[in-house]
Amino acid sequence: MTHKKPRILIVDDEPNNLRLMMQVLADRYQLSFASNGAKALEIVHKIYFDMLLLDIMMPEMDGYEVCRRLKADEKTKHIPIIFVTAKDDSYDETRGLELGAIDYIKKPISPAIVNARVKNHLELKFAREKIEQQNKKLIKASELKEDMERITRHDLKTPLNGIINFPRLIRMGGNLSKKQLLYLDMIESSGLAMLNMINLSLDLFNMEKGVYKFQPAQINILEIMKKSITEIQSLPETNGIFINIMINGVPADKADSFLVKGEELLCYSMLSNLIKNACEASPKHETVTISCNYVQDKAYISIHNMGAVPENIQNNFFDKYVTSGKKSGTGLGTYSAKLIAETQGGSISFDTSEEKGTTVTICLQTQPSTSASGS
Known part of the structure; x- marks a missing residue:
């Protein structure tokens, strides 16, 4: 050649x-x-x-x-x-x-100097151009991967419609045992959970790109917490962990509510990740405390456990793919929580020490956002 x-x-x-x-x-x-x-x-x-x-x-x-x-x-x-x-x-x-x-x-x-200088600078130029071309290929491959993942997530919704809707049709036929009805409920719940996961992954993609359209509504975040806690307490890794909810320093009652401006699916995903992380990080037989407080027009939700964040990830705790000590951890839980909080016009922070444990605090709005889009 x-x-x-x-x-x-x-x-x-x-x-x-x-x-x-x-x-x-x-x-x-x-x-x-x-x-x-x-x-x-x-x-x-x-x-x-x-x-x-x-x-x-x-x-x-x-x-x-x-x-x-x-x-x-x-x-x-x-x-x-x-x-x-x-x-x-x-x-x-x-x-x-x-x-x-x-x-x-x-x-x-000097002919020798001219030849050497020209040769060296051309080699540097061609090396730089090669790196730029490789970077362009990597960016193009990454964009193609994102497009394929987004299409796949979108296409998964069609078969999920059958998984979600057919149990309802089967129930209408009657003559089912309690166990069969339970199985149908489990199939439908699993389908809905998967649909929520697909919708959330598409939403997170749009948040990262800065094109997510935030549509706030007034939601009772206590209901979302209780649903998350029920699901989390059924997991083997959270066995032996107690979870308390406090409102303004008083244990929450069934009739209580804690209203914020947000989106139900986003808040559910954010809280599920953070509460699950707190339970996994907590020493056994300790209590995870969720404290809800209003301060002026802001709603603060603090999730505390007695475990400490490892020192090697404290500086990038909310970064993507950051995890420590969890075999199946993806490092996306705290990252997505931060993205969701900020998209809803709020913020998130944490404080940790060996003596006091770790507190992750979410700040959300109690009034409609002045912006219709995410941050």
Whole structure:
């Protein structure tokens, strides 16, 4: 396989200098020549070049001005420029580098130095371009993966409709035992849970992209908590953990409510993740306490357990894929909780120590958000 030689434009108003450069570089590179700055700019906009070797002292338009114009143009600003000049003052060299040149070769030139500098800078250019191409491919692959996952999640809803709806049709036929009715309830509940998971994953994707449309309603978050707690306490990993709910320092009663502005599915997912995490982190036979308080027009929900967040993840506790000590942990629970809280116009924070344990605090609005979209 043959490879094209890199193309270099040499700009100098002295014919002898152009001939010398041709003798030094012609064997390795495709060379073009310009005797002044205006001609150089004209050629560069017609032909692609991998590098420019540019004299500074030229009539009408000096090399500095040529460099400035090339770097100001989106189409040519990435072309590496090496100044080749008899000006040997450090001020001149500094000025050239500040304008965007990558190197400065002084005349009279050394063929060995010219060859080495040109070779090294071209290798750096090609390596950088290769990395940029690889990054573009990775980004494209990531976008394709996201598109496929989003399509898959969307398409899963069709078979789920059957799983959710057929149990209701079967019940209508009658003549079912209590065990059969229980199984149908379990099938329907599992289908609904999966549908909620799919909907939430699509919502989280939109939140990450900043395009989620937040539609707040007044919801009783105590009902959502109790539903989450019932499901969480049935899990083997939460066995032996007690959960208390407090409202303004008093144990919650069945008739109590704690109203916030949010979306039911989002709050359910956020609280389920955080309460489950608290139970898993809590020492056995300890109590997880959920405290609900109003402060002016804000609603605060604090979830406390006696376990401490490991020091190695404290600084990035809410980051994506951060987890510690859980074999099946994905590191998405606290990340999604933060995303959901902020999308609903709220915030989330935590405090942890070996002596006092860990408290995760969610702040939500009690009044309608002034914005219709997520943060």
